[in-house]
Amino acid sequence: MSWKEHLRPAVFDLSLYSPFDYATAPRELVRLDANEAAYPLEADELAAFQRELGKVAFHRYPEVSARPLREALARRWGVRPEQLLLGNGSDEIISILLTAFGGGRDGRAARVLYPAPTFGEYEAIALAHGAVPLPVPLDARFQLDEAALLEAIRRERPALAFYASPNNPTGNRFDAGAMERLARAMEGVAVVDEAYGDFGGATQLGRVGEVPGLFVMRTLSKIGLAALRLGALVGPADAIAELHKVRLPYNVNSVSIALACAALDEPAALDARIRRVAERRRELEAGLRALPALTVFPSDSNFVLVRVADAPAVFRALLARGVLVRNLSRPGPLHDCLRITAGTSEENEACLRALRAVLA
Numbered sequence: 001m002s003w004k005e006h007l008r009p010a011v012f013d014l015s016l017y018s019p020f021d022y023a024t025a026p027r028e029l030v031r032l033d034a035n036e037a038a039y040p041l042e043a044d045e046l047a048a049f050q051r052e053l054g055k056v057a058f059h060r061y062p063e064v065s066a067r068p069l070r071e072a073l074a075r076r077w078g079v080r081p082e083q084l085l086l087g088n089g090s091d092e093i094i095s096i097l098l099t100a101f102g103g104g105r106d107g108r109a110a111r112v113l114y115p116a117p118t119f120g121e122y123e124a125i126a127l128a129h130g131a132v133p134l135p136v137p138l139d140a141r142f143q144l145d146e147a148a149l150l151e152a153i154r155r156e157r158p159a160l161a162f163y164a165s166p167n168n169p170t171g172n173r174f175d176a177g178a179m180e181r182l183a184r185a186m187e188g189v190a191v192v193d194e195a196y197g198d199f200g201g202a203t204q205l206g207r208v209g210e211v212p213g214l215f216v217m218r219t220l221s222k223i224g225l226a227a228l229r230l231g232a233l234v235g236p237a238d239a240i241a242e243l244h245k246v247r248l249p250y251n252v253n254s255v256s257i258a259l260a261c262a263a264l265d266e267p268a269a270l271d272a273r274i275r276r277v278a279e280r281r282r283e284l285e286a287g288l289r290a291l292p293a294l295t296v297f298p299s300d301s302n303f304v305l306v307r308v309a310d311a312p313a314v315f316r317a318l319l320a321r322g323v324l325v326r327n328l329s330r331p332g333p334l335h336d337c338l339r340i341t342a343g344t345s346e347e348n349e350a351c352l353r354a355l356r357a358v359l360a
């Protein structure tokens, strides 16, 4: 007997989440690979953080359900604090959802539905919990195939569905009416993942409570606060109360609570950063469209998906010129695709310059 016989079989098949190791790069890179916000915090935001850090009771556990931060986020999003669950990034929220809803019924493993290609953690976290991932291909324009999703819902009765809108890595948002109809067709929970919702205009937040089983997930990672690791789930208060039972106590730490509250206290700086990032994405998208060798997919997010002949070679050539993007190329709908996060104007220009040189 060894410990290996006790490991869930699915765990052996998982691969380690391994983003680019910046420490091994031979030179400073223009980092357009991780969909972060291009701009660091402003001096007055950092000064507020310093003040808040001085008030943190480091010898005490955090407020157990991060209530001050739930209140601040509830105000920003026009919901009630009881409708909010926070996590150590939205990755942890996905895991909490699987813990609560992934138990399976009638001896059958829980099904987790999502349109594909999409954010890889839905599949990875489902597998880690012993659930069965149920990817349904997006159509040729990377929009929802509503008929195929409805058919999968009827056939498989998924416990959970995830719709990333705007979607990563395709960049576009999905039709709101379709997501609502799909949520209504579910017995289980439909999560609209609005990680990039701040850049894409439309939100489903107003539909929570109106559409049974509809939840909205958000994150502070894309708007300048990735280091704090804060994600949020908005849902019906009775369901959120059940989820609070399965999240680990103190899952959000005191430093993140205090600093996020400080950032939300000065929404003007936060909103200005969001507008600047959205503007830089529009600039990047326009610059990419001027390169005839690229197919550019329309984006509502803070990144742009492009297709180019021999994407792996272009990825390597860009890296050699100090520009890091994400190489997503694999057989299927993402063949020869690269994902490029919007940078500052200078970073976007460096990327476009490198692309022009590589494609010449």
Ligand SMILES: Cc1ncc(COP(=O)(O)O)c(C=O)c1O
Pocket: 034, 035, 088, 089, 090, 091, 092, 119, 164, 167, 168, 193, 195, 196, 218, 219, 220, 221, 229, 230, 231
């Ligand atoms: C669609 C989507 N959802 C969730 C996340 C995870 O965000 P967090 O940093 O809050 O864990 C990402 C991160 O890239 C994402 O693209």
